[in-house]
Amino acid sequence: MLKLSKTQWIGLAVFLGAVFVAVPMTIAAFGRTDLFFTLTSVGLLAIASAGVWLTFYIGRINIGQGAFALLGAYVSAILVTKAGMSFWLSLPIAGLFAAFVAVLIGLPILRLRGVYFAMITLVLTQVFTLTALALPITNGAKGITSIPLPGELSLFGITLIPDFATLGNPRVAFYYTTAALMVLTFAAMYRLVNSRLGHLCRSMQQNEELASSIGVNISYIRIIVFAISSFFGGIGGAMFGSIAQSVYPSSFQVADSVNFMLNCFLGGLGYVFGPMLGTLVLYFGWDLLFEFGKYQLLIYSSLLIILMLVLPNGLLSMKIPGLSPKARSGPEVAGKKEEPGQ
Amino acid sequence: MTTLLQVQNITKKFGGLTANNDISFEVKENEILSVIGPNGAGKSTLFKMISSFLPTSSGQVLLNGERISNLKPHIVARKGVVRTFQETTIFKSMTVRESVIVAQHLRAKASLAGYFWGTSAAHRDVEDFGSYADELIAFLGMSAIADEQASNLPQGNLRALGIAIGLATDPKVLLLDEPFAGMNHDETMTMVDLVRKVRDERGVTVLLVEHDMPAVMKISDRIVVLNFGEMIAEGTPREIQNDKKVIEAYLGSADDEIGI
Numbered sequence: 001m002l003k004l005s006k007t008q009w010i011g012l013a014v015f016l017g018a019v020f021v022a023v024p025m026t027i028a029a030f031g032r033t034d035l036f037f038t039l040t041s042v043g044l045l046a047i048a049s050a051g052v053w054l055t056f057y058i059g060r061i062n063i064g065q066g067a068f069a070l071l072g073a074y075v076s077a078i079l080v081t082k083a084g085m086s087f088w089l090s091l092p093i094a095g096l097f098a099a100f101v102a103v104l105i106g107l108p109i110l111r112l113r114g115v116y117f118a119m120i121t122l123v124l125t126q127v128f129t130l131t132a133l134a135l136p137i138t139n140g141a142k143g144i145t146s147i148p149l150p151g152e153l154s155l156f157g158i159t160l161i162p163d164f165a166t167l168g169n170p171r172v173a174f175y176y177t178t179a180a181l182m183v184l185t186f187a188a189m190y191r192l193v194n195s196r197l198g199h200l201c202r203s204m205q206q207n208e209e210l211a212s213s214i215g216v217n218i219s220y221i222r223i224i225v226f227a228i229s230s231f232f233g234g235i236g237g238a239m240f241g242s243i244a245q246s247v248y249p250s251s252f253q254v255a256d257s258v259n260f261m262l263n264c265f266l267g268g269l270g271y272v273f274g275p276m277l278g279t280l281v282l283y284f285g286w287d288l289l290f291e292f293g294k295y296q297l298l299i300y301s302s303l304l305i306i307l308m309l310v311l312p313n314g315l316l317s318m319k320i321p322g323l324s325p326k327a328r329s330g331p332e333v334a335g336k337k338e339e340p341g342q
Numbered sequence: 343m344t345t346l347l348q349v350q351n352i353t354k355k356f357g358g359l360t361a362n363n364d365i366s367f368e369v370k371e372n373e374i375l376s377v378i379g380p381n382g383a384g385k386s387t388l389f390k391m392i393s394s395f396l397p398t399s400s401g402q403v404l405l406n407g408e409r410i411s412n413l414k415p416h417i418v419a420r421k422g423v424v425r426t427f428q429e430t431t432i433f434k435s436m437t438v439r440e441s442v443i444v445a446q447h448l449r450a451k452a453s454l455a456g457y458f459w460g461t462s463a464a465h466r467d468v469e470d471f472g473s474y475a476d477e478l479i480a481f482l483g484m485s486a487i488a489d490e491q492a493s494n495l496p497q498g499n500l501r502a503l504g505i506a507i508g509l510a511t512d513p514k515v516l517l518l519d520e521p522f523a524g525m526n527h528d529e530t531m532t533m534v535d536l537v538r539k540v541r542d543e544r545g546v547t548v549l550l551v552e553h554d555m556p557a558v559m560k561i562s563d564r565i566v567v568l569n570f571g572e573m574i575a576e577g578t579p580r581e582i583q584n585d586k587k588v589i590e591a592y593l594g595s596a597d598d599e600i601g602i
Contacts, residue, residue: 191458192458195454195457195458195460195464196450196452196454196457196464196467197454197457197458199440199443199444200444200447200454202433202436202444203433203436203444206432206433206434206435206436207431207432207433207434209395209415209427209431210427210431210432210433210507212414212415212416212419213393213395213415213416213419213424213425213426213427213508214419214424214444214445214447214448214507214508214510214511215416215419215420215424215447215448215511216416216447217414217416218416224454
């Protein structure tokens, strides 16, 4: 089904080996089990960022992913705590619910372009936070706490995933779950971008008028893409709630939405795996600068500005001699520098 | 020849300004019909209404008797009326071949989900898109630049690319937006031949909007002339050349690029 070149297969194998074997073994060897939690966060933020990246792919700047992550977190938390549903069932429901809400919201706002769409989505996060504060079912500012850990998942009597509460260290289990979800997310994204829907998205990103003149129902594609994008946001948020075992209106804020967008920019809008790399670098970059104390934010922002000036197409556009571009896919970002005469 | 496209009593008002007033004409199957007129005559507005990029204020456009005005552009394209744009409207970072492949959207048989899962119907489509793209590109004489990125192409090639993208949708009627604008004599003649070839060999009816008079006289079967939003003449190039109203309109406008 997937046509990958030899280098791509090797890259994939190395990546999977690192995520599922090398990293956990290294962490265990050094006894830094707190890193499991950090990496799980990175994985979940990368999933949500993947959604944002997809809206970029149709030429829309999405600063509202925090809203859908918050929504997903609440949906899952409410289903698990109030309806006693299994977390594993609540997870896809949270994603689908976020997608459904995205369709409702997307219908009016996806007509907007450029800065107008960006502003509306920015407000969206704030609206969802305030809604969570106001509604009785979300329990206001007190949020939903003591969410039980994910239970057992079994199919035909065979245990696929053991009850997290019975495990010695549920963080390791969360790490593997997140890693699997992240791999699935990016595999789906890669496939999507290289399938017809991806080609249509590219045509819309570059020229919506021309796309509609060749018979592309652009409003339909926009809605589909925004729904998929928000699905990823909902999944990421629901997992987060489950790991933290609590959801508050402040769990995802405007700053988080902005970060989701920055992750995409930093990694590269022209590369499917951009948001993954961007999230990793941004998350650890912030932590590594902790030692600078009150100058942390200043140095962090300055570095971001410099990076965007030097590498406007993201980290993945960096040319490393001798290394073939295995993770590359998709176009250069419209309006940015293009490589001459290929 | 049977009538393919009918423009019936089209009027467009922008507030108090009338851009098109009660315009009616017919386009016959397999003909090349040009709409000409001085700047501001309302050609572009009419063009946009025929392709449903603008709604009409009153009147309608029919394709084989079926209304196609006041719909969405993609639906009009689906019915077989496809417009081209001037050269800036392209898929900048796609190659010629990629553009022509993506433009075959309407020829797709598999669903979008089918492409995601890689069904056999999707595989057949992908192969078909590729071979049809190569065929079209060869037909338009663009094989040498098939893998060039669109943003690197010179103006003449961009026009041809626009036509290639339009043709890739298998249209019944191709609407060309000023295909000769800004071209020198040789480029214009090359383009005239290309448009003729499209009509002759692919059986596509062509309606074009243009103000390059010599080119229009050479290429058109019939011509419709607009002036200040009104239709002042309709006929063969010879009839139009000798039409008093047309001569008046052009001489009155003192537009010396018009070579009547």
